Amino acid sequence: TLADMKAEPIAGAMKRASELFGKIMRKRIDQRDALDRLIPDMDGEGVRNADLIIEAVPEKLELKQKVYAGLEPKLKPGAILATNTSSIPLQDLRTTLARPERLLGLHFFNPVSRLQLVEVVSHDGTDATMLKEALAFVGAIDRLPLPVKSSPGFLVNRALTPYMLEAMMMLDEKTDQRLIDAAAVEFGMPMGPIELADQVGLDICLDVGDMLRSKFGDTLPPTPAWLREKVVKGELGRKTDKGFYTWKDGKAEKAPLPETGPRVTxxxxxxxxxxxxxxxxxxxxxxxxxxxxxxxxxxxxxxxxxxxxxxxxxxxxxxxxxxxxxxxxxxxxxxxxxxxxxxxxxxxx
Known part of the structure; x- marks a missing residue:
């Protein structure tokens, strides 16, 4: 079941699911059966029967805790409450729960349909049996589970944040964004950090960067003020068709680098x-x-x-x-x- 506060996000998700099933299933009957199993659930009643609940609301501690307050009384005894948070430590999220031992993290990466990794996050009070079940679930949906202990940014976002923020520092130094991306691609990355920031969403980059800087301070590059301004203006990257690059049909539009001029070092x-x-x-x-x-x-x-x-x-x-x-x-x-x-x-x- 799929629940949300409003009908529009559920409708959008059902549409994307339908398109995805069309790509990964050959038979129309299999596509239909998969869609039949995916139930829009405006009132969130499916929670009562669920063995596993995955919360994926925006990265705001108070919002997540408010959602848990509504969910927890409905959960059956052995149900796992998983969060898809990309950066908030579970020690912070669990403080308002009556049964904090049922909380763990299942952090998927975008685009979820393509990236194999799922960080399976535990805190020092997570129920060991539930953690084992969560790892098994990730394997059963054909993903690669990475067990991590809860800490700001877990592993992947904590490692990626300095990479992305350093690219922003280079932009501050007036380095051409195409050159910064070219440096990463020359090393062997599938795309550069500027294009990646657009893909992820500049609002998400800003939230994660702020959260990690609040924990790790000056070991991370500072977040530039102009990045906040872009987010306020609604230039969030690919999802709004404009970020550092202009996006068209899901692709970043970029002119080739000039023949003469700075090169990757x-x-x-x-x-x-x-x-x-x-x-x-x-x-x-x-x-x-x-x-x-x-x-x-x-x-x-x-x-x-x-x-x-x-x-x-x-x-x-x-x-x-x-x-x-x-x-x-x-x-x-x-x-x-x-x-x-x-x-x-x-x-x-």
Whole structure:
């Protein structure tokens, strides 16, 4: 069942589901059966019978807690309450729940129909059986579950945020946005950070950036004031057809870079990609994730991180940890403390 406050979002979701089923199912009867199983539910009554409820309202703590207050009395005893939050720690979300042990995170990535990764997030009070069931559910829907402990931004968004914000810093330095994107693509990313920000939605980027900066402070680049202005103006990226790029039929319109003029440098690439590896090392050190291979797999499947590099940790290992640390120290001397190498590099050698 699919519930919302208004009918329009449900209607839009049913339309998208119908289009998606048309693409992934050959037989018309299978498409019809799938649509029959997906029930629009304005009053949210389906919650009473559900084994699993996934909340996916906007990234506002008070709003999510208000939704839980309405949901929790309806839940049956063994039901799991999952949040699709991309950044809010579960320790903050659980404070108003009568049964906080049933809360966990199932964080899907956009576009959900294509990206394989789901972060399965637990807090220190999550029921172990429910966590096991949630991991099994993710496997059963043919996705790749990544168990993570609750912490601001979990793994993937915490690692991607410095990458996106560093790109904004480069824009502040008057670097051509096409050149910034070209640097990431040259490294092996499927698209650059500016285009990715448009894809994700500049409002979401701003929310996640603000939330993580409130927790991690100056280890992250500051959020530029002009990004807030774009969001206020409603220039949110692909979903409004205008962000950093103009979008037409789901594609960013960009003229090729001029033949003469600035070119991609190694320093530009390092500024974008080394903070990703640095955060992954920090997440291992803090016990947010406990397996380096899972971290690399998560970054490839969840973000499209250059697959032939083998993930941010494998890239650091193959480039040489000492080389990575000294490159970050050089960037720190030039650009400031946000490039400080994490203490976890010592153990990672």
């Amino acid at each position: 190694d320093e530009m690439i390092d500024r974008l990609v080394l903070p990703i590896s640095n955060v992954c090392v920090a997440a291992l050190r803090e016990g947010i994730v406990d397996n380096p291979d899972m971290v690399d797999g998560a970054m490839i499947f969840g973000t499209g991180y250059a697959p032939f590099r083998g993930g941010p940790l494998n890239y650091a290992r193959s480039r040489g940890v000492d080389n990575v640390v000294s490159a970050m120290q050089a960037l720190m001397r030039k650009f400031g403390g946000r490039f400080a190498p994490d203490p976890g590099w010592e153990a990672f050698k």
